Amino acid sequence: MQLRLINPNTTAGMTATIGEAATRIAAPGTHIIATQPAAGPVSIESHFDEAVAAVGVQEEILAGEREGTDAYIIACFGDPGLLAARELTRAPVIGIAEAAFHMASLISTRFSVVTTLGRTAIIAEHLLAQYGFAHHCRRVRAAEIPVLDLEEDGEAAVARIIDEGRRAKAEDGIGAIVLGCGGMADLTAEITEAVGLPVVExxxxxxxxxxxxxxLRLGTSKHGDLAxxxxxxxxxxxxxxSGLTPAA
Amino acid sequence: MQLRLINPNTTAGMTATIGEAATRIAAPGTHIIATQPAAGPVSIESHFDEAVAAVGVQEEILAGEREGTDAYIIACFGDPGLLAARELTRAPVIGIAEAAFHMASLISTRFSVVTTLGRTAIIAEHLLAQYGFAHHCRRVRAAEIPVLDLEEDGEAAVARIIDEGRRAKAEDGIGAIVLGCGGMADLTAEITEAVGLPVVExxxxxxxxxxxxxxLRLGTSKHGDLAxxxxxxxxxxxxxxSGLTPAA
Amino acid sequence: MQLRLINPNTTAGMTATIGEAATRIAAPGTHIIATQPAAGPVSIESHFDEAVAAVGVQEEILAGEREGTDAYIIACFGDPGLLAARELTRAPVIGIAEAAFHMASLISTRFSVVTTLGRTAIIAEHLLAQYGFAHHCRRVRAAEIPVLDLEEDGEAAVARIIDEGRRAKAEDGIGAIVLGCGGMADLTAEITEAVGLPVVExxxxxxxxxxxxxxLRLGTSKHGDLAxxxxxxxxxxxxxxSGLTPAA
Amino acid sequence: MQLRLINPNTTAGMTATIGEAATRIAAPGTHIIATQPAAGPVSIESHFDEAVAAVGVQEEILAGEREGTDAYIIACFGDPGLLAARELTRAPVIGIAEAAFHMASLISTRFSVVTTLGRTAIIAEHLLAQYGFAHHCRRVRAAEIPVLDLEEDGEAAVARIIDEGRRAKAEDGIGAIVLGCGGMADLTAEITEAVGLPVVExxxxxxxxxxxxxxLRLGTSKHGDLAxxxxxxxxxxxxxxSGLTPAA
Amino acid sequence: MQLRLINPNTTAGMTATIGEAATRIAAPGTHIIATQPAAGPVSIESHFDEAVAAVGVQEEILAGEREGTDAYIIACFGDPGLLAARELTRAPVIGIAEAAFHMASLISTRFSVVTTLGRTAIIAEHLLAQYGFAHHCRRVRAAEIPVLDLEEDGEAAVARIIDEGRRAKAEDGIGAIVLGCGGMADLTAEITEAVGLPVVExxxxxxxxxxxxxxLRLGTSKHGDLAxxxxxxxxxxxxxxSGLTPAA
Amino acid sequence: MQLRLINPNTTAGMTATIGEAATRIAAPGTHIIATQPAAGPVSIESHFDEAVAAVGVQEEILAGEREGTDAYIIACFGDPGLLAARELTRAPVIGIAEAAFHMASLISTRFSVVTTLGRTAIIAEHLLAQYGFAHHCRRVRAAEIPVLDLEEDGEAAVARIIDEGRRAKAEDGIGAIVLGCGGMADLTAEITEAVGLPVVExxxxxxxxxxxxxxLRLGTSKHGDLAxxxxxxxxxxxxxxSGLTPAA
Structure with a gap:
């Protein structure tokens, strides 16, 4: 299967990091195509960044449709443009925040999120509420590191994430931690070991x-509001x- | 005060309709500037249309900031790009869905929404939940008319809205009706009279x-997640x- | 327009304070009539005080109806008798807790309340839940000052409110503060400056x-449960x- | 024990009806004192009626305190003045809506309410939400009979309640029915038999x-907000x- | 009346403790039959213990049905097998967690739970949500004592419960405490006095x-999902x- | 990987049906072991059946642990014993109701459930609430067919499920249907085609x-309440x- 992994920001290094993490985990038959929009913010750390990035996400979906894509991933923790993207295709489209919440709720009764900047916590809170996981998440915590520091100053960033993860383990009464940024895709093993809890990325x-x-041959429903x-x-x-019409 | 009224779609006729409705209601000292993005969909009837329109909204906010705007309105019932827009300014930014829900909850204990297309009801439902009005709204109803029919085939469209409003009055146990589309801005009086309930537009x-x-000298908070x-x-x-920096 | 501002307690000093604050903020054409019931508690600090005060509020509404009032305000943070008052008139009736919550939710995603006594926090919590703002309010905080201290020992009272507001800013992850007592109506500017957050009164x-x-020519719905x-x-x-009948 | 049963309205016939129903069900050692306020509405069918009646309820509590009462009941389905009444005494105070909801949730997973007038359904909805039973109640139904018709035109009223109860049984997917008016206190057996479901009064x-x-020697907590x-x-x-001080 | 008090674990000492507490509180005409399953865990401290114990509870219900029981109690704070038990009888079946939550909500607006082990807090949280009391409970606290320590090392256990209760009183803004274990049935008076709050057991x-x-002649509804x-x-x-058929 | 598929009832035919459906969908490296408890009900149609079946589920988990199982499925739509089972293993354990809800929420914004008997709808409602999907599910519908009719009278049963699915499509405003019984595992294709909506089994x-x-190397968290x-x-x-100790 063709799996189009869309990094909604335009930092090629992060696209590569994400693509590699995805490729490592993918099943043998899964072909990962890691892409990024031609235009948009170099990182996503606000509602505004999200709003602009969401357009690039749609273009990547449309590009994917022309190539016969089987599934899409939107690889930014705010899931920018997710419902819009679902309208454009019969294929499934998955956001990474959504994916992490679902998986965390299957292996623990309560989890906490460790994200980058405190100002984006509200984005996670809104998604938790919309997806139904508000009561499964004890707390959205921020390590207060800008997204691109994950690329540029990795070690210090990881140390702060681990610190926050340990605090979460000690204080929040949780069974698992969700990593709240696509740029953490290659850190799962290290953080898991350091914190001593299942870490969902x-x-x-x-x-x-x-x-x-x-x-399962399940794709986005074309009946009703995602048509x-x-x-x-x-x-x-x-x-x-203009005049977009579905592939089939 | 300068009030920038942003029609997120690019249909000039609708911008004019909205602008006139706003001007009629505005206080003497309020100067309405009705605008629309330079680029975007001619109507907004899906998550996808919203995602694209949200970028134009941001550009209209930025334009407004250069002109010393006192307040902004996003005049599409899905409130596209609302939180992003708030980040860009110290001025208040109001979405019209939000505005209507707030006002309806002040004059009735329960209301229903009458919107254009059934497929956009989910957008209203998500907003009701996020804003806190899920329990105040009994039902989101659709007259099943495309947005531009309000411009092009006004009479038939109004008849269907009135029909749906009467059903809402008879069946929903409500005290008020919320009109679910910016393009209905000039229909309030007619629908109010025909349905016999307060109608909030x-x-x-x-x-x-x-x-x-x-x-009240209250503007968007610049402390925390709307900075x-x-x-x-x-x-x-x-x-x-790139490199956007606040006006002051 | 005639705006009847009802102070539900019977302390004339507080009626004056509230009336002045209202007059300062009112639009040119708004005539503020600040009143208080002929009978009732000198301050409202419990469910019991509220229950008694609510009757005086109704009488003030009825008095207002005889005088052709355009809108009413119930100026106690528990909004005592609000739904009852709405039944008595076609005019809009606004509670001040309600008003503050609505406005705070338009300029921030999350706010905290700073009220007088801890024992009244439950009143605010019940209102937040009923109005739909439970998730927008991070915390209801009390400065632990009796209501009349705002009149009699203003300086010390303000200092404690400011302290609590600063703690809210530092700890609650909020964008705005709501002042939880009508008697704070003249303190907004001072507290805003001292705390450094938008303060909604x-x-x-x-x-x-x-x-x-x-x-908007919107008044209380007379269809359904507020008839x-x-x-x-x-x-x-x-x-x-006995035998109350609507003015017309 | 002395149990003061407060009928919040001032219709002596209803006080008697309620008092008899209570006496029939009471344990041997329970002495029922059925009372009604000296002043207030002859029936309670609106928020306004409730607000006025709530004061009479407080006076009945205070009268009870002087007589050494062991427990109080507020016998109107809107539980008017309940939290205020709790502040005035160490004894337990129970509202009849509250009581019925609690009991119904112990014998069924879902129930419906059959009340008098549709306009009072919102009162029941607000109480269901505040008490925590919003999800246990499928529907609040109204037989559309004025409260005093229960006294004056009993047979016709009962027939309508039974009709509505049968509709509830057929349509709502419920296990029990809650009767939504104190004036139905003597109708439980008849309605139970006619509807064929447990009926909680x-x-x-x-x-x-x-x-x-x-x-259980449990009375209203005097620590915190009910002090x-x-x-x-x-x-x-x-x-x-003025200057109310607790009995001891 | 015959009241079958089922201790879901198989520790005879705890059955005796519970039985004595029940007998002391029972009305003159109530005959308490304290029982325990023939097979099952000696204490219940996990979902697994609960799942096994729930079968024994059903057998005790069936035994009770053969003896003409009037009501049942499931005396473990997780209410194991409660809905299943209700299906087996026309008599009422009450869980002790459920009972405590209901009673606590009648004498306070907010309460906290003090239970044995932190790992069982999730069980209480799930019940609070299902029963409707999630917002009435401020916090589920654990004294971190294994259940059988209540039998074997009573004094130390009580000291820890009292400590936790005092912290709850000081920090949680509550009016009452709920004891979160059947094994605490004989400790109510001691803890009430030591903590200085109403304690619901x-x-x-x-x-x-x-x-x-x-x-009230109310038993489990046999219409709908508890048939x-x-x-x-x-x-x-x-x-x-096999082939279970109801007694009548 | 070894995947133990536990049919909680003891009908071998249903175990075979489920096992075949699982095997057809499994990835090449997945070895499905379809099992059923040695003791328990032949079908699960009530809380009571569930309570008994939950014990057999635990024994199947313990058997699986001795054999080095990589993941478990509990194949009854009420997810009986799910949290208990999770305590017994480091491997993931998935309930089929849970699985279906998660997947349906990824391809549609709203879905309905079509289950067997109306009396089990409450089980689905409780799970939807606990898992967080209460607002994603519009309605739980029952085809009113006993579970074993799926085995014994398959054609008639399928016809009724399809009828109910079509009603759901026409009336519920949904994008997908969830099949509410393990015994429908082989009907997905047929129902999907007949109803014309994505069907999640x-x-x-x-x-x-x-x-x-x-x-993902994610297993049940052994930190906290699922230890x-x-x-x-x-x-x-x-x-x-007795004395169960973890494998390692």
Missing amino acids: GVTAAVKLAEALVG FPRPKAFTGRFEHF | GVTAAVKLAEALVG FPRPKAFTGRFEHF | GVTAAVKLAEALVG FPRPKAFTGRFEHF | GVTAAVKLAEALVG FPRPKAFTGRFEHF | GVTAAVKLAEALVG FPRPKAFTGRFEHF | GVTAAVKLAEALVG FPRPKAFTGRFEHF
């Missing part, structure tokens, strides 16, 4: 959920979205 | 809420968002 | 919401409520 | 809960509430 | 609720459950 | 989720559970 979780859905958008005109720089 | 409600906040986004690089077609 | 917020609703009460006999000291 | 349920709490109100001045017609 | 609470329901199970074959060691 | 969904978790149970004595027929 979204990119890898999403790869496995995508494979699961494809294996293909009604074709219409778009103007200006978004004119290329 | 979001554009007008938002104008009054924006005036209220400005009168200005961290300046950063954007690439490609979104390069103009 | 209910009396002023309610004035602006009332003006907004009147501007005028069925006229009936009342006995004894409440005989004057 | 609040007056009788409250008598048994009050006996249970007294048997005795701070003594203070009341003015005018409520002057007699 | 489940075994005694359940006895009084059972008497209340029997007094007698459809008779069917059981195999192997559970063959004796 | 729990056995197959659970196989894929189990493979996903094993692929191995404390070893202890069990008496009588459950003596073999």
